[in-house]
Amino acid sequence: MKTKRENKSSATNVRSRDKLLKELSGIALMLSALFLISAILSFHPDDEALFGTLAWSDISSPLSRDVAESIHNPFGLLGARLSAFFIRSFLGYPAFLPGLALFYWGWSLLRFKSLKPALLFFLYSVIMAIDIAAMSGLTATPHSDVMAGAIGRMIAAMLSTLIGLTGAWVLLGVVAVGASFYMGRSIVSALQELLFSLNTVLARPFNAVRAWFDERRKKKEENDRLKAAKNQQKKKPPEKYSKKTDRKPTDSESEPFRSVPQEMDFDTASSVLPSFPEEPSVTEPDKGLPAGEPEMIIRKVVHEKEANLDERSLKVQTKDRVPYRFPSIDLLERGPDDDEEIDERQLAESKRKLLEKLSIYKIQVVRISTTVGPRVTLFEMELAPDVKVARVKSLENDLAMALAARGIRIIAPIPGKNAVGVEIPNGKPKTVWLRSVLQVERFKNSRLILPIVLGKTIANEVYIDDLTAMPHLLIAGATGAGKSVAINVIITSLLYACTPDKVKFVLIDPKRVELFHYQYLKNHFLVRFPGIEEQIITDPQKAVYALKCVEKEMEQRYERLEKAGVRNIGDYNRRFPAEFLPYLVVVVDELADLMITAGREVEEPITRIAQLARAVGIHLIVATQRPSVDIITGIIKANFPSRIAFQVASRVDSRTILDGSGAEQLLGNGDMLYQPVSLPKAIRIQGPYVSAQEVEAITTFIGGQHALNNMYVLPAGDMQKGNGLSSSGYQEKDGLDSMFADAARLVVMHQQASASLLQRRLRLGFSRASRVMDQLEFNGIVSRGDGSKPREVLINNEDSLELLLRNLND
Structure with missing residues (x-):
């Protein structure tokens, strides 16, 4: 049998393990909640297009690494996916409220508090997140999609359909007020306890830092006091001694060799010791920089000569003598007047950063010129003869980081020129209309x-x-x-x-x-x-x-x-203009x-x-x-x-x-x-x-103009090549499909003809149904197709059809 001491020891071990498990669980839950909240608040709409085609199985592939470089969310692919899910498919931005409740839950586990307030706060945060998302779904603001999410829009649509827009607002307001009133006291007290605990924990490092600063301040005051005493001693008149060998040295003679008191620290001692002038250091010139910084030449942009398209002959005659009129240029929107001002300060700053980064890698630029485009600026740099082009090409990511810009592209070299090009996005891009x-x-x-x-x-x-x-x-x-x-x-x-x-x-x-x-x-x-x-x-x-x-x-x-x-x-049209x-x-x-x-x-x-x-x-x-x-x-x-x-x-x-x-x-x-x-x-x-x-x-x-008399009709495509129709029952007899007679009876009986009707009723493929429809048109059973208009059935009754079919078989 176990003694009381052994039982007590085993119980203590169990409590220690439970305590450690709760602490680890609380820390893990708090870190997960912080990551979730930060990822949701860092949502960027452009990230969805980047990882939309990336499967979860490709998480370790080179493609995922390339995608991760372009992700705007600071928490990587996982953060971008989580934020897109919670913003688009869940509750929108209010989804961070349950994240706060999870953080409080983890804090309660870490501090061995009762989990009842945490559970109550979690239920309250979920109700309020759904309520806020539904309210956002009832609005028509530009940010309503990201504030409502899929669930918020669904609830808003359901409520506005059932009880109307006003009734939906009233109901959601009542839910928010009722939940806050019913759970308010417990929630406020729980939050106050959480803030007080956080304040107590966070105050410890701040108090330690404050004590360190106080100690440093006291030391500085002590040093200042010692310096003041030393200066006071220097002002006293020197004592006179005889010219004997045992004369007392003067203060100026003994000052450099005066001993430092034992109770002084190093900082105080250094302030007491004399200071000697330092010798000037000699630095070698940077061999990577050119002797003089190259002057930047700003090239003038091309000014296209404008012309009014409406001044040409807008009305022409077509081949079948139906007049046609070109659309007017006024149907297109006129954009704002183009501001041709160039921000020379931004160009000079970009040039400085560019040359500074290149000089670090000992790349000398002899001449530089710029061309400012609608959205990017091209810097053309002529390099020194001993610089390899591949070195500049390999610095693409370093230059992008130095210029703090996305979309930098290096052209090494520019075709037809003795220069390397660097394309940098403009600070104010222009829209081309x-x-x-x-x-x-x-x-x-x-x-x-x-x-x-x-x-x-x-x-x-x-x-x-x-x-x-x-x-x-x-x-x-x-x-x-x-x-x-x-x-x-x-x-x-x-x-x-x-x-x-x-x-x-x-x-x-x-x-x-x-x-x-x-x-x-x-x-x-x-x-x-x-x-x-x-x-x-x-x-x-x-x-x-x-x-x-x-x-x-x-x-x-x-x-x-x-x-x-x-x-x-071209030769055919010049030789036969009529055709x-x-x-x-x-x-x-x-x-x-x-x-x-x-x-x-x-x-x-x-x-x-x-x-x-x-x-x-x-x-x-x-x-x-x-x-x-x-x-x-x-x-x-x-x-x-x-x-x-x-x-x-x-x-x-x-x-x-x-x-x-x-x-x-x-x-x-x-x-x-x-x-x-x-x-x-x-x-x-x-x-x-x-x-x-x-x-x-x-x-x-x-x-809206008159239609052409002769529409351009393409010939029927040959669908028998390479599509497996011969193995699916597609056979012809005397040039007619085996389903021709059934299709003819079907269209005459219903007095309507279309390829989709043959597909549904006769279970034909699209190409075969189209081919049968062409045969019905060729044999005079249905009319010619006229765009989206339905075909006309030319045979009125089944007796006439049977007669026609017998003649075709004969």
């Missing part, structure tokens, strides 16, 4: 076939390129970086420069919301597809069919060029969605069109927000020599687009790197801004 880049002399009098405006360079020069010379364009970048705006700018440029006879568009929009404004162009600029009612393609399977139709159009155009004995569409072939611009706004859903079926026609379609006037503009190798495959990338890269999340994405880094340092909002065919390195351009209201105004103006 689409009207300002279209209303210039170069665009008005452009001789380019398909001129598109990309924006302004750093030298403030409007950059215009010809789509026929590209001949295809690949656009990539993160969400919100400016891809959709760039597509709107390109299409708008073509609408201001070309007539409906010259150019036609094939618009594929898997996101369904980016290109719907262009539906007003259906009677002028949009092509039509056999068997498809809509002219802006949003379904991935219909997108495959649309690309197959473009591929078929390309093959037929090559046959026409072969018969005419010409090499390209003018319009240029075809295929726009795909999100390639990633098509590659995920259709994969190989999309890649094959895109690759074939990109390889062959230039000579026949068909050009591709493809955009994607996922610049990964599984989306931008090697075959697609090889056939798109012209590329635009907007801001991306990592250096890997930049290499995927441009075969080099740089896009990860862009600033967003239209800041782009354009890699043309003719230049070895990318050009930094600030893309112009065009709003959705401006695009809608332009397309509405065009759509």
Whole structure:
């Protein structure tokens, strides 16, 4: 049996373990609460675009490290994810209130207090957080989303629907007042106890610091007293002694050798000992600095000659003699007057920091000049002959830290110049408006076939390129970086420069919301597809069919060029103006969605069109927000020599687009790197801004004009190649599908005809249903498709249909 001493010892050990466990739990809970509160309060909306495509399994990959460098939240990827979850998907910023309650809970465990007040405070904080989030969801302020969160908006919507907006405010106010009144006393007393405990704990180090300062002050007063006594002793007259050898030395003679009292400390002794003048130190000159600091030359920006586009001939005759009028430039917004003042103080400060950092690494700059652009400033530095360019390139991160700026890019060297370029963001960026880049002399009098405006360079020069010379364009970048705006700018440029006879568009929009404004162009600029009612393609399977139709159009155009004995569409149109072939611009706004859903079926026609379609006037503009190798495959990338890269999340994405880094340092909002065919390195351009209201105004103006008599219809695409239809029951007999008779009876019985009806009732795929619809049209059962209007059934009864079917079988 255990003795009483042993039982007491074991009980003491158990209590000690419990006490240690509570202390550790309290500390862990307090640290977790502090981290959670700090992460929530450090929320940054731009972080969601950076880690949105990063899976939790990639937390240790190089991609996550690249993303972490761009995160604004000081608590890294975990802090950014937690803040985005609590702000967007939970209760918004009021979610930090339960975090305070968790901190108080941990404090109670650490101090071995009762957990009842902590639990009460936790319930109160949760109720108040939900109440504040719901109140924020009832408002329409710009910050209501981050203050309400998903739960707050849901509760606000439910209450405003059930009891109205006023009733919701009253109910939430009553809940807040009632919870505060019912729990107020306990909460206030608990908070007072917490503050008192914190004050007691925090007062200890402050008291220790205060005591140390008091001790230092006393020592200083003692030193001052000793110095005053010494000075008083110096003022006494010296005593006279005989000229004997045993004379007493004077104070001045004995002063340097006077002993230090034992009770003095080192500081007091040092004040008593005499001070001798120090010899001046000789420092060698810094060999890394040039003999004289180079003078900075500020280059003048380009002033484009303005021109009024409305002064040209706006009204023209189309090929089918229907008049067409170009949209007026007044449909675009006029931006504020451009302030051309240059902040020379900021330039001088940036130059000083730049040269100072380079001098640390012994990099000598001989000459420096600057060019101030809309959003970035280019510093062109001519280096000493013995400086290697690679040394400057390796200092990109060090220069960014020295200048305290994001988006610094080093061009080493600048193509065609004996200089290295450093691009630094401006303190006050300027917005480039689409009207300002279209209303210039170069665009008005452009001789380019398909001129598109990309924006302004750093030298403030409007950059215009010809789509026929590209001949295809690949656009990539993160969400919100400016891809959709760039597509709107390109299409708008073509609408201001070309007539409906010259150019036609094939618009594929898997996101369904980016290109719907262009539906007003259906009677002028949009092509039509056999068997498809809509002219802006949003379904991935219909997108495959649309690309197959473009591929078929390309093959037929090559046959026409072969018969005419010409090499390209330009020669053909000059030789046969009556048979003018319009240029075809295929726009795909999100390639990633098509590659995920259709994969190989999309890649094959895109690759074939990109390889062959230039000579026949068909050009591709493809955009994607996922610049990964599984989306931008090697075959697609090889056939798109012209590329635009907007801001991306990592250096890997930049290499995927441009075969080099740089896009990860862009600033967003239209800041782009354009890699043309003719230049070895990318050009930094600030893309112009065009709003959705401006695009809608332009397309509405065009759509309100008389429709063209002859719509441009593409040939039906051959869907039998490489899509597995032969193994799914698709067979023809005498040129007709095996489901032709059933489809004819179905449309006659319902007196309506559409490909979707055949898909639902006969369980056919989209391509096969479209093919059957074409056969019904060819045999006179249904009318020709007219855009979005339903087809007309030409057979009125089933008896007439059976007669027609017997004749076809015979």
